[in-house]
Structure formats: C-alpha cells, structure tokens
Amino acid sequence: MAILLILIGVTISLISPVSSKGKARDNKRLSDISTLDRAINEYRLDYGRYPGLENFLYSSNYLPAGSPDLYSALSGWVPVDLSDYFSRYPTDPVNDATYHYEYFHNNVDYEVSTRLEQLLDKASEDGGNDPLKYELGTNLLLITL
Ligand SMILES: [Ca+2]
Numbered sequence: 001m002a003i004l005l006i007l008i009g010v011t012i013s014l015i016s017p018v019s020s021k022g023k024a025r026d027n028k029r030l031s032d033i034s035t036l037d038r039a040i041n042e043y044r045l046d047y048g049r050y051p052g053l054e055n056f057l058y059s060s061n062y063l064p065a066g067s068p069d070l071y072s073a074l075s076g077w078v079p080v081d082l083s084d085y086f087s088r089y090p091t092d093p094v095n096d097a098t099y100h101y102e103y104f105h106n107n108v109d110y111e112v113s114t115r116l117e118q119l120l121d122k123a124s125e126d127g128g129n130d131p132l133k134y135e136l137g138t139n140l141l142l143i144t145l
Helices: 002-047 120-124
Strands: 101-105 110-115 133-137
Touching: 002 101, 002 110, 002 133, 120 133
Parallel strands: none
Antiparallel strands: 101 110, 110 133
C-alpha cells in the first residue's frame, strides 16, 4: 500500500506540472490571439482593409522576407506595421511546426487561430472547422485543416 501511494505520488508530481504548464501556455495563447484579433480589427477600422496580403496564410513560426524578426511590431511574422496596436507581434510560447498562430484574410473576411494543448473544450466549441485550434474572426472556415 505504501509503495502504491508513493508510485501514485510520483506519477502525479510527474504529470501535473506538465499539465499545468500546458494550461499556462494555452492561457497565453488565448490572450495573444485576442490581442492579435483586436489589432487586426482596429487596423481595418483605421485603413479600411485587413493587414497583409489577401489569400495568404501567415504563420507565427515563419519569418517573411524583409522582416527583421518574428516579434517586431514594425514588421514581424505579418510584414505590416502594427505598432499602433501592440509593442510586439504575439507568438506562440512553443512556436514550432505544430504550435503556432495563423492569420488569413480575403477581401471580405479574416480568421486567426491557435492550436491548444489542454483547453480543448475552447478549441472544439468555437464554431470553427478545427477541433484542435481556437479560432476567431468573421469566417472560421477560411483556414483549412
Ligand atoms: Ca476550433
């Protein structure tokens, strides 16, 4: 019995930090994607169009030619000056091929998305087409799986 309890304790201590770090990363993602969403909307109000190229999928782990770094508010992973709206482009806390932010727009609608690790209820109940990503925008079908 003692051994079993020790094993359970070890297992919990091994698992729960990972889980809580995943949730912490997810909360940052939700906050970041909301910041990005707000900036895109404010830019549209100010300029009458969405920032960046139409029908082009921007990813926070991909640096466009001419941008100095992913985070620069003047020209980051979307090569548009959004410094009026935030001080640096939000990027995923992992920011690899699996976990990154995406942004896409056409001449009518836009979508931003982030893949979540733990808070999958939020990802599956947002009305979008991807149950693993939390999606925001005016058309949540723009970014395909
Ligand atoms: Ca979704």
